[in-house]
Amino acid sequence: MKNLNTLLAGVFLAVALPFGALVISSQAQLGSLGRAPAEDGGPLFPSREPGLAIQGRAVYVSLGCVSCHTQQVRPAGQGSDIARGYGVRGSVARDYVQQKQALLGDRRLGPDLANYGARTSKIDLEALLRDPAASGAASHPSYSYLYGRSADGKSIVPSERAVALVAYLKSLRQDYSSPEAKLKQ
Amino acid sequence: MTQENRSGRPQGRPPEGDSRLSRVEAQLRGPFLLFFVSAVIWLLAASILGVVAALQQGAVAGGPFRDCEVFTFGHVASVQRNLFVYGWGFNAFFALNLWLLSQLGRFELRNGWLATLGGAVWNLALTYGVVQIFAGHQTGFGLLDFPREVGPVLAVAFLLAGFWPIVAFARRPTGHNFASQWFVVGASFAFPLTYLLAQLLVLWQPASGVVQAVAHSWFISNLLLLWVSASALAAVYYFLPKVLGRTISGYYLAPVGFWTFFLFAGWTGPAALVGGPVPLWLQSVGIVAGAMLMVPVIITAINFHGTLSSEGGWARAWNDTTLRFVSFGAIAFTLFGVLNAVFGFRGYNAVVRFTSFAAGQEQLLTYAFATMVLFGAAYFVLPRLTGSLWPSAKLVHVHFWATALGALGMLAGLLLGGWQEGKLLADSAVSLQQVVKAGSAWNFVLIISAVLLLVGHVAFALNAFGMILKSSAPASEGRHD
Numbered sequence A: 001m002k003n004l005n006t007l008l009a010g011v012f013l014a015v016a017l018p019f020g021a022l023v024i025s026s027q028a029q030l031g032s033l034g035r036a037p038a039e040d041g042g043p044l045f046p047s048r049e050p051g052l053a054i055q056g057r058a059v060y061v062s063l064g065c066v067s068c069h070t071q072q073v074r075p076a077g078q079g080s081d082i083a084r085g086y087g088v089r090g091s092v093a094r095d096y097v098q099q100k101q102a103l104l105g106d107r108r109l110g111p112d113l114a115n116y117g118a119r120t121s122k123i124d125l126e127a128l129l130r131d132p133a134a135s136g137a138a139s140h141p142s143y144s145y146l147y148g149r150s151a152d153g154k155s156i157v158p159s160e161r162a163v164a165l166v167a168y169l170k171s172l173r174q175d176y177s178s179p180e181a182k183l184k185q
Numbered sequence B: 001m002t003q004e005n006r007s008g009r010p011q012g013r014p015p016e017g018d019s020r021l022s023r024v025e026a027q028l029r030g031p032f033l034l035f036f037v038s039a040v041i042w043l044l045a046a047s048i049l050g051v052v053a054a055l056q057q058g059a060v061a062g063g064p065f066r067d068c069e070v071f072t073f074g075h076v077a078s079v080q081r082n083l084f085v086y087g088w089g090f091n092a093f094f095a096l097n098l099w100l101l102s103q104l105g106r107f108e109l110r111n112g113w114l115a116t117l118g119g120a121v122w123n124l125a126l127t128y129g130v131v132q133i134f135a136g137h138q139t140g141f142g143l144l145d146f147p148r149e150v151g152p153v154l155a156v157a158f159l160l161a162g163f164w165p166i167v168a169f170a171r172r173p174t175g176h177n178f179a180s181q182w183f184v185v186g187a188s189f190a191f192p193l194t195y196l197l198a199q200l201l202v203l204w205q206p207a208s209g210v211v212q213a214v215a216h217s218w219f220i221s222n223l224l225l226l227w228v229s230a231s232a233l234a235a236v237y238y239f240l241p242k243v244l245g246r247t248i249s250g251y252y253l254a255p256v257g258f259w260t261f262f263l264f265a266g267w268t269g270p271a272a273l274v275g276g277p278v279p280l281w282l283q284s285v286g287i288v289a290g291a292m293l294m295v296p297v298i299i300t301a302i303n304f305h306g307t308l309s310s311e312g313g314w315a316r317a318w319n320d321t322t323l324r325f326v327s328f329g330a331i332a333f334t335l336f337g338v339l340n341a342v343f344g345f346r347g348y349n350a351v352v353r354f355t356s357f358a359a360g361q362e363q364l365l366t367y368a369f370a371t372m373v374l375f376g377a378a379y380f381v382l383p384r385l386t387g388s389l390w391p392s393a394k395l396v397h398v399h400f401w402a403t404a405l406g407a408l409g410m411l412a413g414l415l416l417g418g419w420q421e422g423k424l425l426a427d428s429a430v431s432l433q434q435v436v437k438a439g440s441a442w443n444f445v446l447i448i449s450a451v452l453l454l455v456g457h458v459a460f461a462l463n464a465f466g467m468i469l470k471s472s473a474p475a476s477e478g479r480h481d
Helices: A002-029 A051-062 A122-130 A160-171 B023-056 B073-104 B111-134 B151-160 B165-168 B179-204 B213-243 B251-265 B269-273 B282-293 B294-309 B313-318 B320-344 B346-352 B357-386 B393-426 B432-437 B440-473
Strands: A147-149 A155-159
Touching: A002 B165, A002 B179, A002 B213, A002 B251, A002 B269, A051 A147, A051 B346, A122 A160, A122 B313, A147 B282, A147 B313, A155 A160, A155 B313, B023 B073, B023 B111, B023 B269, B023 B320, B023 B357, B073 B111, B073 B165, B073 B179, B073 B213, B073 B357, B111 B151, B151 B165, B151 B179, B151 B269, B179 B213, B179 B251, B213 B269, B213 B294, B213 B320, B213 B357, B251 B282, B251 B294, B282 B294, B282 B320, B294 B313, B294 B320, B294 B357, B294 B440, B313 B320, B320 B357, B320 B393, B346 B393, B357 B440, B393 B440
Parallel strands: none
Antiparallel strands: A147 A155
């Protein structure tokens, strides 16, 4: 290995070949995926994201929620995600085509959120963010700073960021059929 | 050049004899010390944040800084990981790789100001990135967390600070070369390519949906294997024969080890996506590549452990400060390779997926392997570059035992704790609250480990900075034990 050019060429290929085969070919395979009906004439899924949810995703990212929460449900037979109620089916690539950032995550200090909007209410969600201990999630960080007091000081009001974050979390749903993952009737 | 003490304890002694710097070392002293001092400062900052993150994880309502948005767990964990890798790891390897290739190629660094400029830009960009994460401007992709404008600056800084080993290899006076040089040249060339491509497809022109996750997993595996591990392997290949004064066992296998390492490492990324919403063929490629990576892992094990196992090598390694750290690292790398192959397979992966196990594997590689090797290298290189002695042998002891025990505790907490967590999570009848409660003992282990690591790093910093300050004073004479 006396020749620098040979060494650099080998290393270049060691970087470029996996990049091409893994990343570029994935883009070729999945890049054209779009919203689609599960059956001919059916509604298109995944739904378009509301503007407020898009703002809420920015809050989710800025607070680093992805450090503790995943957004991917493994299929039956791989872990207990579905048995735990994290979702009704395994996540598929099409579920993420509307998302500017696919925040799959790789660590669960808390529950998976891929289908969180379908299993929680806005009231419960706000209570969790404001006072996790009182909501039975003592290990969850407190986001009380997203809430303030009303002008008369008698009630707690959410900030714009809190409203957006709740809208985003409520928008997270994978409870529809898609061509790759049909729900059992 | 070997150094041993008869008491059987690491003393951190400088080299015997003439402490005057060679011409090669004199010219890289400035950039080396800039990288090294920056690295240690970032290591201390990361260690403090490591303690905060350990306290926050699993504590009631976020633990310390519970109502402080700046220091919320999502910020602290992200900054800690980035500071450890980009602050400590990169600066330290800039310094070590430059020193290694200068030594092996008799390279005189004539334009050292470029490397110094690169180091300054790197650390300024890093500081800016950290402030931005604390301010809530992060990307959501681990180790690409900095706002995207930081990426190109870091890439340019890398070219200025981290490309010199390739120049040193190109200008070596003879055709002779050694395994350490291949690994450093490979690492220095592979990282900027990887970083720029990942920046492009994850942050600047994001790929479609889950392809971002594929690109991100490819980036992480390349960063950890082709930069961090390759640089650390180069150091092990250098220090084992250098300090023991013998050749590497089975050295004829080293070229095979090098090429198979670079050939398979880049394909292992998708193993981090097993069970995820990506094509099955991608996951299978990642799993197979992780198993194939055992080839270079076995070869390095033959090279390293074979060398240490002959002629009382282990005993000598135990009695030498540099080798004690380096051997610890070499064992950790072999263990990483085995765990990486075994826990890539779907059955085991399904258990440990999304638990702390993956973080444990990363710490096995970045701390127990790379960081311990870097510490060992510092004990060898610094006395030569400063011409001074380690001020305190006791601090060397504290450093080794605190970091070794801290690393073992951290690995136990993350790997064993992760396995236990995974087994509990596999049973859907066990609630998440019960899982968290069952893991509280491991959280305690992690807190103690984080404190131990901080203590060890403070001891190392005090000793190292004391030595550097003394060396800048005229006619300095360190303490002889």
